[in-house]
Structures are given as C-alpha cells and as structure tokens.
C-alpha cells in the first residue's frame with residue numbers, strides 16, 4: 001500500500017496505475033465497519049483508495065474534534081491487511097489551501113433535520129470535504145456506511161448533482177457481537193459504558209420488533225424514558241420515512257420506515273439506526 005499526502009502525488013499515482021477505483025473516505029480510527037467498505041470496494045473495483053482525514057469543518061463541537069482518536073499506525077496495519085492499495089493522508093492545508101470558508105452547497109431539508117438540527121453546519125462540512133476528496137481521487141465508485149444513513153442521503157445530493165458518474169455503494173452496519181454498532185467513538189467509552197451502550201441497539205431492535213401500524217409516539221416515548229433511566233442523554237429517537245427522513249407519527253404499516261437515534265453516554269455522542277421494514 002502506498003501512502004500519499006498531496007493531491008499531486010495522488011493524481012500521479014492514479015495516472016500511473018490507471019484502473020477502476022473504489023474510494024472509501026474515512027476519518028481514521030478504523031474498525032471492521034470501515035474494513036467491510038474496503039472489502040466491498042475490492043470486490044468490484046481493481047484499486048481501493050482510502051482517505052483518512054479528520055475534517056475540522058464538520059465538527060460543530062471543538063472538544064469532539066480534539067478528542068477524535070488518531071491511532072495512525074494501527075490504521076495503516078489494518079488497511080495493509082485488508083488489501084487497500086492507496087492511503088490518501090492529507091494535511092489540513094492540503095485539503096483547504098485557501099482556508100476553510102466555503103460557499104454553502106444546497107442540500108435541501110436534510111441539512112437541518114435530525115443530525116443537522118443538533119450539529120449545525122455539520123453536513124455542509126461533510127459535503128465540502130467529500131467534494132474536495134472526490135475531485136482529487138476521481139473514483140468510479142464511493143463506499144459509504146448505512147451507520148451514517150442521513151450522511152449517505154446528503155452525499156447522494158452532492159453526487160447526483162456534481163459527480164453523476166460516480167457509483168454510490170451503501171454498506172450494511174457492522175456491529176459488535178453484542179449488537180453495538182462499531183464506531184470510532186466507541187474507543188472513548190469506558191469498559192462499563194461499552195456494555196451500557198448496547199442499550200442503543202436493544203432500543204432500535206425493540207422498536208423494529210414491536211412497531212405496529214398507527215400512532216408511533218407512545219412507543220418512542222416509552223423507549224426515551226428507558227434510555228434516560230439507563231443514564232443516556234438523548235438528542236433524538238425517531239421513526240422516519242426512510243426516503244425523506246420526515247418523522248412518521250402515524251404509520252400505515254406499508255411505508256418504508258427507519259428508526260434513528262443519537263444519544264450521549266457521558267460525553268460520548270453515539271448514533272445508530274435500523275430499518276424497520
């Protein structure tokens with residue numbers, strides 16, 4: 001695996017190796033969820049390029065940014081073992097040579113709902129960096145995780161508008177045996193909290209198993225109280241239309257819906273989701 005730090009080196013490498021490219025953008029602190037995206041890319045494309053870049057413009061909380069784990073050596077070893085061909089590891093100045101200010105990209109309603117409501121500016125930052133990365137890597141396909149379901153929808157807007165030739169691939173959420181969704185932020189949980197955090201999965205699974213057509217609010221309220229009792233501070237727990245993310249308060253039993261949650265365990269913010277039908 002080559003490790004490249006500048007756009008120029010990346011473009012030269014791509015030109016020399018000219019072949020189909022599957023791209024996996026990440027912020028590092030890799031786990032098997034990320035590696036599943038690499039494996040999926042290698043099944044379809046000749047080359048896999050992974051980027052690791054902790055993007056400052058998508059953090060609305062400075063402490064979250066500063067505490068983001070950066071175990072680079074372990075990440076490199078995981079990527080080598082997975083068969084990744086190229087790690088793009090740019091510095092902040094490489095991505096933003098003219099500074100981090102950017103003209104907002106029109107994302108529509110998705111920008112301010114759910115994650116967007118609790119993390120103002122987050123999705124503009126995500127779109128800004130993925131736009132720059134796609135322009136640098138020029139891949140044939142991009143691999144994204146269902147774990148960040150709203151992010152996938154937001155990036156669909158960018159890619160449909162600006163990169164219509166890039167194939168989007170959505171990969172299922174990889175979980176610990178306990179059910180806890182793998183996440184780089186899990187590294188910040190104490191061993192006790194890692195056990196407690198399984199309650200997030202249990203909540204979503206319970207909703208999936210017990211949601212009936214009709215009013216959805218009572219089930220959500222019950223589960224919110226339970227999360228609270230277990231010591232979580234929840235930003236949102238909701239049942240939404242899987243295509244638009246609009247809340248579904250009255251389910252007809254047919255519409256494709258998804259349960260989504262964002263909640264804090266101590267100061268670690270965790271998100272997860274589960275499609276219901």
Ligand code: AMP
Nearest residue numbers: 026027028033144145147148173174182
């Ligand atoms: P991140 O490094 O958190 O920005 O994530 C990079 C990519 O990995 C995103 O497309 C995520 O949705 C995806 N991802 C994160 N966690 C998981 C997981 N547990 N299973 C599958 N994909 C994941």
